[in-house]
Amino acid sequence: MLYNLYMKWLLILPFLVVKDTSPPITNYLKGKAYEKNKQFELAISEYKTALSKDPESIEIKRSLAHVYLYKNENEKALSLLLSIAKKDPSPSLWQEIGRIYIKQKRYKTAIEAYNEGLKLKQDDIGLLHGLGEAYLFAKEREHAISTYKRLLLVSPNKEPILSTLALMYKNEGRIIEEKIACGALLAINPENIYVYKRLIIISLFERNFPLALDLSNILVEKDQSPHSHLLFGISLEKNEDDELAEKHYKIAKDGEIKEAFVRLGWMLLRKERDEEGLSLVDEGLSKFGDDHDLLVLKGIFLQEKKPDLAKEIFKKLIKKNPDDDYLYFHLAICYDRMGDKSKAISYLYKAIRLNPRNAPAYNYIGYTWADSNKNLKRALSLIEKALMLDPDNPAYIDSLGWCYFRLGMIDEGLKELLKALGLDRENWEILEHVGDVYFHKGFFDEADRFYMEAIKYSSDKERIEKKIRQKY
Secondary structure (H helix, E strand, O other), X not given: OHHHHHHHHHHHHHHOOXXXXXXXXXXXXXXXXXXXXXXXXXXXXXXXXXHHHOOOOHHHHHHHHHHHHHOOOHHHHHHHHXXXXXXXOOHHHHHHHHHHHHHOOXXXXXXXXXXXXXXXXXXXXXXHHHHHHHHHHOOOHHHHHHHHHHHHHHOOOHHHHHHHHHXXXXXHOOHHHHHHHHHHHHHHOOOOHHHHHHHHHHHHHOOOHHHHHHHHHHHHHHOOOHHHHHHHHHHHHHOOOHHHHHHHHHHHHHOOOHHHHHHHHHHHHHOOOXXXXXXXXXXXXXXXXXOHHHHHHHHHHHOOOOHHHHHHHHHHHHHHOOOOHHHHHHHHHHHHHOOOHHHHXXXXXXXXXXXXXXXXXXXXXXXXXXXHOXXXXXXXXXXXXXXXXXXXXXXXXXXXXXXXXXXXXXXXXXXXXXXXXXXXXXXXXXXXXXXXXXXXXXXXXXXXXXXXXXXXXXXXXXXXXXXXXXXX
């Protein structure tokens, strides 16, 4: 009899629903165990069961919300956290809510959430961090800066905050504030390489070249990277130490820094070391492909002796950059060197149409006409425009003096030429022009003195020597 009852019990047992009468803490702890083992579905099931037994439990709701976050079910998590916030708000809760809104790219709502938390604790570091980040994402930069300043007052770890502020100031072009932030960063961490680099760049921008050089010396002692050598090279060049600058540019170049190729190329161009410069540019092009800056340099190196090749380079660049007045300016020089002055002037006017502030183009046309003794009044007007844009440029002052000379204003011309020479004492063209004016005035010994100086710096020595001999 007992056996029959036992067998019947076994048959109906699977169909019986046994009510879970365990306390919610049991389900909660099971949920925690499943969550720890990343068995999220089982964790959710246990947390939900616990919550059905204790619907007001904040701890269970937060735990369930966290599992939803693991599964990227952000809306479910948000719903639970907001329901807690209505009854028992806390700074940490609003911080979690803010993070979810940022994840959803709802930056304005995130800002509101963080501000709700700050009403409860105005100096909460986590909330201020989140608020600053939300303002940055929302592109409310002034509010972001203000928030990070607040954070700076309460956070014990100031270095990352100052770094963020310095970066924001940099992006906003607020040089003075960036310098202050960088100075504070160096006070905290004197080994901060990035800060030294930024301070060097700022000093170069402000034309404080001695300070840039001092900082560069410190930088290369601490960091031997190619970029540090590049900055040292720039600082040295700005302080007129070309020999040492070239050495550091070469170190940066060997580290395959493209800017080192470009800056060293310009230095070699200035020193008229054309063959060396062309070789450098070709090396750079082999590494960086058809780089715009390197191709421009190559065109400039070629435009004096091989203007036909340079012309093709500038035409190729213009196809990609049809509104670049600088390219048209150099294309004009190519045509001038090829003897086609009409086409050269046409392209110079094209450059001016693209950029009415292109001072070199105004000067080039004006000087070309003055040197040819044509359109002198128009030439004077164009040179004066160039000088309005760049009043202390010795080349433009030289053009003005030469135009005055062509107009028969001899003394006025000499005055301007001597002024230009005072600004650039090794410019052979200015020296030759001064010599020409003195020769015209009959001061032959004075003329010879300037011609001899011009020969020191000119690559066309024979032509100038003929002027010295012409009076005999």
